[in-house]
Amino acid sequence: MIQDLNLGxxxxxxxxxxxxDYEFSFQNLENLKTLDLSNCSLPDFPKALIEGSKSxxxxxxxxxxxxxxxxxxxxxxxxxxxxxxxxxLIKEVKNA
Numbered sequence: 190m191i192q193d194l195n196l197g198x199x200x201x202x203x204x205x206x207x208x209x210d211y212e213f214s215f216q217n218l219e220n221l222k223t224l225d226l227s228n229c230s231l232p233d234f235p236k237a238l239i240e241g242s243k244s245x246x247x248x249x250x251x252x253x254x255x256x257x258x259x260x261x262x263x264x265x266x267x268x269x270x271x272x273x274x275x276x277x278l279i280k281e282v283k284n285a
Contacts, residue, residue, distance in 0.1 A: 202231035
């Protein structure tokens with residue numbers, strides 16, 4: 190049972206455009222508590238990527254290319270305690 194997963198500094202988002210869907214997800218990792226996706230060239234907040242991770246407490250999305258956030262994204266993270274979005278290009282928070 191994986192609880193901590195560090196994928197930081199892997200170019201996960203380099204093949205994605207802002208309209209593409211992610212081909213991988215962490216939906217089978219419902220016990221995941223910590224996920225590091227820092228410096229992964231992600232073009233947006235990977236909601237589809239983390240939807241199944243209901244136990245997530247700490248998520249690091251720092252140093253990516255995220256430009257906007259949807260207000261409803263926090264419903265996908267009911268137990269989040271720490272969220273790092275520093276070093277992104279966030280310009281707006283959109284309504285759902």
